[in-house]
Amino acid sequence: MKDKIYDIVIIGGGPGGIGCAIEASAHKIGNILLIEKTENHSNTIRKFYKDNKRVDKDYKGQVITLQGNVDFFDGTKETTLDYFNDLLDNEKIDSIFNTEVEKIIRNKETDLLEVHTSKGIIQTKNAIVAIGKMGKPNKPDYKIPPSIKSQVGFNLDKCSSNEKILVVGGGNSAAEYAYHLADQNNNVTLVYRKPTFTRLNDLNEDLLNKYNGEEKLRLRMNTDIESLENEEGKVKVTFNDGFSVIYDRIIYAIGGTTPVDFLKACGIEVDEDLKPIFDEHQETTAKDVYVAGDIAFASGGSIAIALNHGYHIVNNILRKRGEIFSFTEKFSK
Structure with a gap:
């Protein structure tokens, strides 16, 4: 891989990464490579969206006009994945999966960016970091005893069925975890520290209330956790209302933080909130390195x-190259 020089290497196969790849291909920007750490693109949608779950173009009703060459519409999990499959299949975009990216550095002799991956070093003129925030999930302030760490998770990887499970969080990921686990014949409680949900989309809030009303899961609102203990191999949770309950498993969905160490390894500076610093063209403080998506x-x-x-991003790359282009041609869904 080190012998080939790419014009753009995109790290992350979610909507942001796919959008960058299609935009670059539409304008024949050159050799394009999409790198994804899992076995396929759109891993979050594949893994955490229920079958036939609605996928919205806009977030919480904010209406956004698409500016580029991807005509995305509201749909379902299945139609969205089919659409992204078609886009990637129809365009000349190299892809490698099951590949971790470790860092991006600039070779001072060639002035090219070197993308260091688990499968070797890739040379490119431009790089786009389009990863999610969940690579480093938020963790609670209280101690998680080492003896029960195997029963404490931040995703659904180790979950099965017929378990008593506590899901912690009040966002869309927590809601989706909770009703997915309930559908797998688990005894599920969702605990949230606030009295009402403030970050849920309408669909997830309606489903949670429906499942709660049908006693498929339990909502425990306005309640926080004080401590975790090992109780004969299970997780004893003590709440701030004085009650303690024993669970087989606890799943945290309390948000993700920017993977700061990775950003710094790519030469990207972060602000006081540990968010990447970038300009109106999505270009970071590392020259020719951009950020997109989540x-x-x-x-x-x-x-x-x-x-x-x-x-x-593509607009800016072409501007730097002094090329004149038009964004009038559109792909249709």
């Missing part, structure tokens, strides 16, 4: 905004 959102963002990141 990593570039201060809070929540839509698929439409992530796709538009590709428009701005």
Whole structure:
């Protein structure tokens, strides 16, 4: 891989990464490579969205006009994956999966960026970091005893069925974890420290209330956790209301933090909130290194905004190259 020089290497196969790849291909920007650490693109949608779950173009009703060459519409999990499959299949985009990226450094002799991966070093003129924030999930302030760490998770990887499970969090990931686990015949409680949900989309809030009303799961609102203990091999949870309950497993979905160490390894500076610093073209403080998608959102963002990141990035790369282009041609879904 070190012998080939790419024009753009994109790290991350979610909507932001796919949008960048399609935009670059539409304008024949040169050799394009998409790197994804899992076995396929759109891993979050594949792993955490239930079958037939609605996928919205916009986030919480914010209407965004798509500026580039991807005409994305509201759909379902299945139609969204099919659409992204078609886009990637129809364009001349190299892809490698099951590949971790360790860092990006500039070779001072060649002035090229070197993307260090688990499968070797890749040379490129431009790099786009389009990873999610969940590579480093938030963890609670209280201690997690080492003896029960195997029963404490931050995703659904080790979950099965017929367990008593506590899900911690009040966002969309927590909601989706909770009702997915309930559908797998688990006894599920969702605990949230606030009296009402403030960050859920309408669909997830309706489903949670429906499942709670049908006693498929239990909502424990306005309650926080004080401590965890090992109780004969299970997780004893003590709440701030004085009650203690024993669970087989506890799943945290309390948000993700920017993977700061990785950003720094790519030469990207972060601000006081540990968010990457970038300009109006999505270019970071590391020359020719851009950010797109989830990593570039201060809070929540839509698929439409992530796709538009590709428009701005490719626009800037072509501007630097002195090329004149038009964004009039569109692909249709």
